[in-house]
Amino acid sequence: MDINKSKTTQTKDDPRTSNLKIVSKFFTDIDDLKEFFAYRRYEIIQLSPGSLQVGFFSIQVGDIYFIYIHANQGTQTFGEKLKEYCNFSIIWFENEGEFHVFRHPIESQRTIFAFNGKETDFISSQGGAMTEVCIPLKTFHTYADKLQRHDLDDNFRSKNYVNLLPTGMKEIKDYLKQLFWLAVHEPTWLQKPHIDKLVADDFIPLLITQIPIKLNSKCFLKPSRREKLIAQAEQKMLAHLETPLTLKQLAQNLGSSTSALSYGFQDLFGVSPMRYLKVRRLNAVRQHLKAREPESCKIATLASEFGFYSPCHFTQDYKTMFGELPSETLGKKAK
Numbered sequence: 001m002d003i004n005k006s007k008t009t010q011t012k013d014d015p016r017t018s019n020l021k022i023v024s025k026f027f028t029d030i031d032d033l034k035e036f037f038a039y040r041r042y043e044i045i046q047l048s049p050g051s052l053q054v055g056f057f058s059i060q061v062g063d064i065y066f067i068y069i070h071a072n073q074g075t076q077t078f079g080e081k082l083k084e085y086c087n088f089s090i091i092w093f094e095n096e097g098e099f100h101v102f103r104h105p106i107e108s109q110r111t112i113f114a115f116n117g118k119e120t121d122f123i124s125s126q127g128g129a130m131t132e133v134c135i136p137l138k139t140f141h142t143y144a145d146k147l148q149r150h151d152l153d154d155n156f157r158s159k160n161y162v163n164l165l166p167t168g169m170k171e172i173k174d175y176l177k178q179l180f181w182l183a184v185h186e187p188t189w190l191q192k193p194h195i196d197k198l199v200a201d202d203f204i205p206l207l208i209t210q211i212p213i214k215l216n217s218k219c220f221l222k223p224s225r226r227e228k229l230i231a232q233a234e235q236k237m238l239a240h241l242e243t244p245l246t247l248k249q250l251a252q253n254l255g256s257s258t259s260a261l262s263y264g265f266q267d268l269f270g271v272s273p274m275r276y277l278k279v280r281r282l283n284a285v286r287q288h289l290k291a292r293e294p295e296s297c298k299i300a301t302l303a304s305e306f307g308f309y310s311p312c313h314f315t316q317d318y319k320t321m322f323g324e325l326p327s328e329t330l331g332k333k334a335k
Contacts, residue, residue: 028052050072056068063139069132074097078121079120086136089101095127162211236250289326294330
């Protein structure tokens with residue numbers, strides 16, 4: 001499925017055709033990506049070093065959104081969800097790292113996740129691709145009732161993932177592949193009359209019937225002690241972005257060991273605790289550079305406020321992380 005080179009298409013509403021809208025975007029800046037998702041109030045952090053490349057492709061068929069998004073770098077995303085929708089996400093492909101949802105690793109060949117209606121907490125340590133299907137709550141419940149799946153209620157939605165049989169996941173992916181292919185190569189086909197009802201009648205029952213009827217505690221994720229510890233460590237780090245903090249101090253503040261923190265951060269983010277702290281500080285400096293006026297901003301002074309006391313080392317770290325110099329980021333403000 002090659003959708004990365006597709007053009008943006010947005011069809012006009014026409015009572016004779018399906019309400020089809022196709023949007024294709026490409027991002028090389030994390031803040032542009034955050035601005036694009038502003039309606040979801042997401043916070044997005046770049047985790048792995050290098051120039052960022054993110055592709056976004058969305059199909060709206062009727063009142064259902066089918067979204068494909070890929071990134072070449074690791075990212076951390078957290079924030080609010082659209083409460084009026086059921087959101088079902090699956091991993092399309094992984095790079096070298098892992099995907100975590102609500103701090104748990106997920107199985108790309110079995111897991112549908114992120115339908116929790118309250119918030120999102122998603123980590124891709126080395127990048128990859130995922131798809132998301134957003135179905136209005138009313139529409140989803142209508143089809144669930146028709147199929148007598150009364151178990152797929154608000155209690156089900158309060159969870160955050162469910163495992164399917166591998167054959168069931170394959171059927172869902174095969175359908176999505178065909179839909180994305182049509183959107184890229186035969187978009188006029190998707191504009192035929194009543195196509196929105198056809199897609200809804202095909203896909204939503206397919207999705208619902210693949211969700212196990214008898215769910216037990218093993219089907220859903222629950223935060224472990226380690227995950228709670230890492231969440232507490234993140235909060236401490238964010239409170240110390242502008243003050244010195246060592247791994248030993250962090251462990252003492254949390255009543256933990258340095259090894260427990262190190263293993264936890266490596267498993268979740270693919271980096272050590274202090275590397276993660278540096279990544280968050282670099283992201284913070286980048287946000288400040290974009291907000292400051294070039295004439296009144298001294299890069300070395302700003303960097304020192306976040307613990308980067310060597311201008312030379314800071315510049316090197318910054319370029320390695322974002323693929324550009326701090327002065328280039330600041331220069332974009334002037335333009």
